[in-house]
Amino acid sequence: MRLYANNDKCSGCRACLVACSLNLFRETNPKKAALRILAHFPEPGTFEVKVCTQCGDCAEACPTGAIKLNDRGVHYVEAAECNLCEACVPVCPEGVMFVRTALADTAWKCDLCGDCVSACGTDALWVAEERTAAA
Amino acid sequence: MSAPTGAELRLIGSLKTYVGGRESVTVEAGQTVRQALAALGIRPEIIALVIANGTQQPKDYVLKDGDSVELLAVIGGGSPSQAVNRAGVQQ
């Protein structure tokens, strides 16, 4: 299972970011969200959504084992075990591993809660089974 | 030769109240949208958009067999059925 995004449907509203920070931190703060919205303006005038694909590269790179797999098969950060070394940040192919020590004393990432999907009015986000190369 | 199928009018939102809550109603082809609305008791002024088979059409568009037509009401703050209730109520 993983999150999917359709850039063509994204309207740049950022509601997903607020829903995400509320889930991860119980705070209203889009800068503490685990997905990214890129705005390409004034041209070509499109939005791009970067989401966690549950690839696991971050878990492999983490020297303390702080990025674990939960019983839903989702990688998440165990905050107590994160030492803020930032090894996970550059290895994420989507740029959605976050360390901002001014905002939190742990790295954070998507835990596939699905609230972003609930807050997206244009159906630009959805959760589905991982598609294999053959699918 | 098959029997005429009529045109399907899909009513969005509060327009359903005019047809007993149904999502859509089939009407005879050969009449205009305006005439079909009148027969249903829907005043044409409250319809914002008529989209027949994916293309916007005026209310004088003549319905054909097999047409699928979406009708969207102008809302702008209170559905038509609510508008009259709110009238005259000093809030």
Next chain:
Amino acid sequence: MNGYGGTILRVNLTEGRITRERTPDAVARDFLGGRGFGVHFLFQEVPKGADPLGPENTLIISSGPFAGMLIPGGGKCDFTCKSPLTGGYASASLGGLFTAEIKYAGLDSIILEGSSPRPVLLFIDGDKAELRDASSLWGKGTITVERALKEEFGEEFQIASIGPGGENLVSFASINHDWGRQAGRGGVGAVMGAKRLKAIAIHGTRSVPVADVEAYRAAGLALFKACKDAPGLKPWQSYGTTIVTSWCDEVGALPTRNFRAGSFEGAAGLYGPVMREKIVITDKGCFSCPSPCGKYSRMRRFGTYVEGPEYETIGLIGSNLGISDIEVVAQANLLCDELGIDTISTGNAIGWAIECFERGILTLADTDGLELRFGDSQVVFTLIEKIARREGLGRLLAEGVKRASAKVGQGSDRFAIHVKGMEQSAYATHSATAMLLSYMTCDVGAHHNRAWAITYDLQVGRDRVVPEKVARVIWLQNFRPMFDVLGACRLQWVELDIDRELYVPALEAITGVPRTWKDLETVGERIWNLTRLFWARENDGFGREWDLPPPRFYEDPPATGPTAGQITSLDDVQRLLDMYYEQRGWTPDGLPTPQTLSRLGLTEVA
């Protein structure tokens, strides 16, 4: 402070000094935010008789408790000041992402007072706030400036800027943000230009505190679900406000050739679905909006892009100027945005100028040899440029149609389409008495967004002059602007028809204060009376005369279209005002009575 940034930032541009004050609890309790904060600080800060373009005028920028939150449409920011266009109350509403960033920077309002000796930029990054030299930006367009500042400071910064229009003190200059959103009306951009404040760059990383996070999250998600389940969502997402273009044309509400008529023979080229097919590339939304009305467009003929046009621009620059090509309207929209002038007032003023030329009131000598005709895109592009730069005929038009027609005389005031000096927006009201009353009594001048009553007119009989219509307009005026007070967009309720009761638990969970819609409408009524008092304070002899509509709507029935031959009589206009004043608890000349002020707790102000 639950739901709030907590701090008021006071920027004295004369002295170059920035101070902070704690957001007063009583102000938050009584005025909530947004427009409410705006009117509170307007009375507190601006002395009677202040020159709108002088240092004594204050521009108050306010966010609200719903802004920046998980609330659909939580993306609205209010700009309040004394208007250089009307000499009365100005309040313009800006969408995009600016209001959210105000909250994340720990602020609720930014108060801009005084006037800087040289061009400056207000730079806010968390607890840091400073004025920086902006002379290298002066003269540049708003989109150009936004691009430059985002490159310099980073994508997380939100930018609001004026263009040459604001710098040149055009009476209807706008403030631009997020590539194509504006605080458009009433000349708020000119006030910023008079203060020589070229742009505001703001960034913050705070979280917004709330009273009950679980209840707020549940209430917010319930609102999003209601929006997503709304049957009208998909059409609204596809067309935005252009959903009404064809309808307005059909019912005679589409302004045509300086409001001479309400339908336009070339309108089919401007309809929503045609526009979508020809130029729209992206649906663009404001902060936290599930129903993006913004239509980002690409104009292949010009090699340009614009956010828009939306219905108002289509009405005032399209049909009102006899233009039937949506790509031309889009390009004109872009010019207005980059130059920083309000498309509504601009289109209205150009329409007046063309009619003046047709009647020989303006001549080739006045227009530097340009023949002013309806349906001529070069006239439109040329005059937009001249207005923004106050060159040639632009010097006259930049004053707004009220002052321009007073200067020119020769009966041109009979077809200057404004109320209180603000150019009327895109609903022709020859025969639509509730909408006419709405324009007559709107608190900033002839703007449509307080009481959008045109559909109500069509539902209950467009020419009827009855107390129910007046009650409807008053209710809408007390209620709809409360969204502006809360820092949220009203269009989710207006266009998706969601149950407004869903907002109530959200507001309580965020602020910790329980409020019903009745409570909020009382605040709305209080604000409405306060802004009326502001007009009265600033304009000697303010009263009924100021509420009269453009003479065209009681003198000049359309020759063509669905409202051909229809007009509202001046007698009916006066009857509408009689009923309105009575229902509002105002004197027969349109001023709040002592009893009304007492009932609303406003006796100190008068």
